[in-house]
Amino acid sequence: MELFQTHVISHRISGTSGHLLRIPMLHDFKPGQVVGLGLKDIYPPRIYSIAGSDFKTYIELLFDERPEGLLSPRLAQLNDGDDILITKPFGTFFGNQEPAWWIAGGTGVAPFKSMLDAGLFQQKNLIHGVRESDNFYFADDFSHALGENYIRCCSGSKEDGCFHGRVTSYLEQLPELPFGVQFFLCGSAEMVVDTRDVLIAKGVAFDRIVAEIYF
Numbered sequence: 001m002e003l004f005q006t007h008v009i010s011h012r013i014s015g016t017s018g019h020l021l022r023i024p025m026l027h028d029f030k031p032g033q034v035v036g037l038g039l040k041d042i043y044p045p046r047i048y049s050i051a052g053s054d055f056k057t058y059i060e061l062l063f064d065e066r067p068e069g070l071l072s073p074r075l076a077q078l079n080d081g082d083d084i085l086i087t088k089p090f091g092t093f094f095g096n097q098e099p100a101w102w103i104a105g106g107t108g109v110a111p112f113k114s115m116l117d118a119g120l121f122q123q124k125n126l127i128h129g130v131r132e133s134d135n136f137y138f139a140d141d142f143s144h145a146l147g148e149n150y151i152r153c154c155s156g157s158k159e160d161g162c163f164h165g166r167v168t169s170y171l172e173q174l175p176e177l178p179f180g181v182q183f184f185l186c187g188s189a190e191m192v193v194d195t196r197d198v199l200i201a202k203g204v205a206f207d208r209i210v211a212e213i214y215f
Helices: 106-117 139-149 167-172 189-201
Strands: 004-007 010-014 018-024 034-039 042-053 058-064 083-086 100-105 124-130 150-154 182-187 209-213
Touching: 004 018, 018 083, 034 058, 042 106, 058 106, 100 106, 100 167, 100 189, 106 124, 106 139, 106 182, 124 139, 124 167, 139 150, 150 167, 167 189, 182 189, 189 209
Parallel strands: 100 124, 100 182, 124 150, 182 209
Antiparallel strands: 004 083, 010 018, 018 058, 034 042, 034 083, 042 058
């Protein structure tokens, strides 16, 4: 993958372990696509979903720092103005104006924030699952746009306004699911596979499920 040099506009902490990098928008993209990020001495690049943009000057990237990782601990140390390498956006996990359910685990909510910024939130439901309630990334944005169609699931503790349990548990207790809509899943491999199994068991057709796994 070809890498282009750019710089960090800003770097802020989100939740207990999340990091949000804002960098210049070098190329057009479709909301929901990903980019590869790297540093001069780290190759190949690691893949991250675009987590927001003004679609003119910048994009944002959300990630959790993984102490055992090769790149994320280094990204977590970047300061405003530091150099960073990025690929052109790519991928087919992108939204549209059609009715859909967005289902995310942890930082898997990132592509849905990009879709939200693009105005693709009409007729959408978002179910976001986390372990710690501090990690409902972009909660204010989603709550404002989606209202009661924004469902938070917290497995680690009981919180007001949250379903106590995993996303799969929330789906299992629903009496029925809508048909004729697409279900977009983004999260860890375990989360995506388990959620897909629940959806299919409740009658959702396999071809109505679009999944993206992060590692």
